[in-house]
Amino acid sequence: MNEVLKKYPSATREDLLDILHDIQESDPHHFLSDEVLTDVASHLGMDLADIKGTASFYSMFSFSPRGKHVIRICDSPPCQLLGATTVLQKLIEVLGVAVGETTSDGLFTLETSSCLGMCGVAPAMMIDNETYGNLTPSRIVEIIERIRREDETS
Ligand code: FES
Missing domain, CATH: 1.10.10 (Arc Repressor Mutant, subunit A)
Incomplete structure (x- = not known):
């Protein structure tokens, strides 16, 4: 069991x-x-x-294996209006994967989500249980690099 x-x-x-x-x-x-x-x-x-x-029925559940860290970026209209599409493009570029895919090192899976309840700090995303708001392409680079560094040293 x-x-x-x-x-x-x-x-x-x-x-x-x-x-x-x-x-x-x-x-x-x-x-x-x-x-x-x-x-x-x-x-x-x-x-x-x-x-x-x-x-x-719930997008948070997955039926296929995912990476060590699951990135869920909000693609609802309020976040899109404030730049979520540009932020998503940066994630795709930095990770080298499309939405729904996992990086070849198994570290990240990239997913989109409906509203995460953080519209006040749009555009927003979650990585595992941690929330990130007011995202910009340069913040994406910093966040992903920081997690990669932390994973190398852990
Ligand atoms: S619309 Fe993106 S967090 Fe609410």
């Missing part, structure tokens, strides 16, 4: 999103495998198709 499920001994379907979130967070590749979804279905007494249908 997945270690996360042991923390939910008497879980019900109301716990589904929390469980999926915890499992994805604890997975080194930040995704939900078929194997783990099957475990969750049996733990909650739910159909696998129900679980997949519910999880696929």
